Amino acid sequence: MFKRIRSYCLLGIKAIPVSVEVDASQGLPGFTLVGLPDNAVRESRERVVSAIRSVGKVVTGFRTTVNLSPADLRKEGSALDLPLAIGLMCATDEIAITDLDKFVFVGELSLDGLLKPVRGVLSIAMDLSKNKDSVLVIPRANAAEASLVEGLSFICADTLSECVESLERQDKASLQVARGLDRSVLEGTLDVPDFKNVVGMEGVKRALEVAAAGGHNFLLVGSPGAGKTLCARCLPGILPEMTDEEVLETTRIHSCARWSGNAAGFKPLLSRPFRTPHHSASMVALVGGGSRLLPGEASLAHNGVLFLDELPEFNRCVLEALREPMEEGSITVSRASGSVLWPARFMMGAAMNPCPCGYSMDPKRVCTCLPDARKRYQEKISGPLLDRIDIQVCVPPVQTQQFACGKGAESSAEIRRRVCAARKIQRERFAGLPFRCNSEMDSECARRFARMDQATERFAISSADKMNLSARGYYRLLKVSRTIADLRRAASVEVQDLAEALRYRAFRS
Ligand SMILES: Nc1ncnc2c1ncn2[C@@H]1O[C@H](COP(=O)(O)OP(=O)(O)OP(=O)(O)O)[C@@H](O)[C@H]1O
Ligand SMILES: [Mg+2]
Ligand SMILES: [Zn+2]
The missing domain is CATH 3.40.50.300 (P-loop containing nucleotide triphosphate hydrolases)
Incomplete structure (x- = not known):
């Protein structure tokens, strides 16, 4: 039987949807994996077959072909273990999951069926949250990460058998909805010198x-x-x-x-x-x-x-x-x-x-x-x-x-x-505006926001000239002056702010 399981791969911080297509048919037993897998993915078959055995299911004895699509994207890491395991069990009729298309799986498996955390779950959760009907299935150790994305539905499990059970039940107890960032975890002080x-x-x-x-x-x-x-x-x-x-x-x-x-x-x-x-x-x-x-x-x-x-x-x-x-x-x-x-x-x-x-x-x-x-x-x-x-x-x-x-x-x-x-x-x-603090301003904004009267501006230009500041140096001078004025809660930049900013340019190599 043919089954398609949804999963994700990482490219930098981008999460890219990947589907694991499994086709298991009668014939000479064998296993072929195609679709640019790296070594960790290629080795996943050994982990997966053993993990499935720990659940009491058998998926060997079939002629199995697995394709990772899109075929031209390099798949790496061990996060495809779980989708592969689910795909193999579904394609060989060992388990039946209603609405299989709704679920997206990521997770690494150990030989005894433990689900181990993978990297990049937050990126995956953020991408998936655009699609309201999907449910993410992840290892429990990744749950804290997924729960940062408000409104995301997810199922987490410690083992493959717990995961299969939750998927077959699909009740309220197994399905969680992420509540978003919880700042109370912030408690406790920073461990830095004072x-x-x-x-x-x-x-x-x-x-x-x-x-x-x-x-x-x-x-x-x-x-x-x-x-x-x-x-x-x-x-x-x-x-x-x-x-x-x-x-x-x-x-x-x-x-x-x-x-x-x-x-x-x-x-x-x-x-x-x-x-x-x-x-x-x-x-x-x-x-x-x-x-x-x-x-x-x-x-x-x-x-x-x-x-x-x-x-x-x-x-x-x-x-x-x-x-x-x-x-x-x-x-x-x-x-x-x-x-x-x-x-x-x-x-x-x-x-x-x-x-x-x-x-x-x-x-x-x-x-x-x-x-x-x-x-x-x-x-x-x-x-x-x-x-x-x-x-x-x-x-x-x-x-x-x-x-x-x-x-x-x-x-x-x-x-x-x-x-x-x-x-x-x-x-x-x-x-x-696309800036968060003064240092990020572009030159036009630096000029606009570091407002000053004419005498102050003349002072700024003549000092920059004396110190041989570059154009970039001049705008950076304005930005620092703006910050110094902000610390005084002043609306416009004054000579004292500029003078302090100029002092910070004193070291020349
Ligand atoms: N102003 C200070 N008040 C209290 N302790 C200080 C002060 N300055 C230096 N110390 C002590 O001296 C130690 C050495 O200082 P620090 O490592 O910051 O020096 P440094 O300037 O980085 O030297 P280096 O150039 O060798 O890296 C600090 O760990 C601290 O205990
Ligand atoms: Mg030092
Ligand atoms: Zn010296």
């Missing part, structure tokens, strides 16, 4: 507040041990909460990125990602790709922060590859096997020493580097990359006396309140 434990460094804290408020890229330059890494690690504590839409976007990328094996215990990402790849990271690790077209750190940092500590130690080509996503907010990865677009709208943060010995900016120590070595070190960061960094601050070493005075610093929660207020102003400003 700014109140950072002594002094008021200037750096302020710079990070501005960066967080407008989503601006930042670079911290200073002596070893000055507290650059510490301050950057405090940043997640002052970032504003993600909107529901952002939670779904980010969670979706993380769900597609994981290996199926660790898809268990999945929770939606309610706080902004803070990714800190090591400086030995390869191009593929950072921007994504590889033979499986997986996302890189830049995409995993979508809606959050990509923090590159020890910036000059990164491979130069790897850093240059970030230039495009920093402007576009997405990365297109192309390979022989296809091309996929990964969202990658992140705030880039970086930290570095000013020279190989680290002390050329230190008022109390002497730099032992030759001028040439210092120059070479700073040249590791290209001009175009530096041009994209709106906020560049020098981190002075903390005076030791400051540790003794023990004056209570402002906590991250207080700073975050101001950041959130500034973001709220931006959300209202950009209603109906």
Whole structure:
């Protein structure tokens, strides 16, 4: 008998409908699988036949042909195990399911019939929710993910036999309807250091507040041990909460990125990602790709922060590859096997020493580097990359006396309140526009929204001229000024805002 089972395959974060067509007939027993399966899919037959046996059904002894359609799309991973198992059992009349067309199956099977989680279920659920009558059948470990998509009907099960039972019964108890994002899971505090434990460094804290408020890229330059890494690690504590839409976007990328094996215990990402790849990271690790077209750190940092500590130690080509996503907010990865677009709208943060010995900016120590070595070190960061960094601050070493005075610093929660207020102003400003924060504005909007009087504008132009800012640099200056004015809740940009923004452009390599 011929049966068609609906399922999905992933291409990047896109979920693409696939049908598993099974034809089982009398004749010389055999099994043929066609339709561009990869190794994991080809091996699924062994898992599936054994899993079916654990349910007490027998599907061997037939001449079986399985086609995965569309035939020109490469199918990978183990998510097709479940649809294949259901298809084989239906085609050999071992089970009968009413309205089979309504169901969409994804899930990996183990030899003893356990249903194991797969990656990308959120993308699949989002695509399927456009089609109101369909029901998604998934492993129970993926249920949290599917339930993020409000209104989606789904059935989840721990084992193949439980799944078959639910499908045969099709009662209210087995069918669930997703309720959408539940923010109460957010309870519990973020496990990040608090700014109140950072002594002094008021200037750096302020710079990070501005960066967080407008989503601006930042670079911290200073002596070893000055507290650059510490301050950057405090940043997640002052970032504003993600909107529901952002939670779904980010969670979706993380769900597609994981290996199926660790898809268990999945929770939606309610706080902004803070990714800190090591400086030995390869191009593929950072921007994504590889033979499986997986996302890189830049995409995993979508809606959050990509923090590159020890910036000059990164491979130069790897850093240059970030230039495009920093402007576009997405990365297109192309390979022989296809091309996929990964969202990658992140705030880039970086930290570095000013020279190989680290002390050329230190008022109390002497730099032992030759001028040439210092120059070479700073040249590791290209001009175009530096041009994209709106906020560049020098981190002075903390005076030791400051540790003794023990004056209570402002906590991250207080700073975050101001950041959130500034973001709220931006959300209202950009209603109906494709931007979410000041750093994303295009040049026309930067001019329009960074309103200032004529004298201030003259000051902006003459300062930009003196500092040899590029056109991009000038617009970025306007955007940072806009954010600083937003933090003051001011309608127009004034000289003091511009002056502060100009100070953040002070580091030149
Ligand atoms: N302002 C500060 N208040 C409290 N502790 C600090 C401060 N600055 C530095 N420290 C302490 O010093 C340690 C080292 O700081 P951190 O790792 O941030 O230095 P760094 O600037 O990143 O140095 P490097 O250039 O070597 O990477 C921190 O873990 C923290 O314990
Ligand atoms: Mg450090
Ligand atoms: Zn030096």
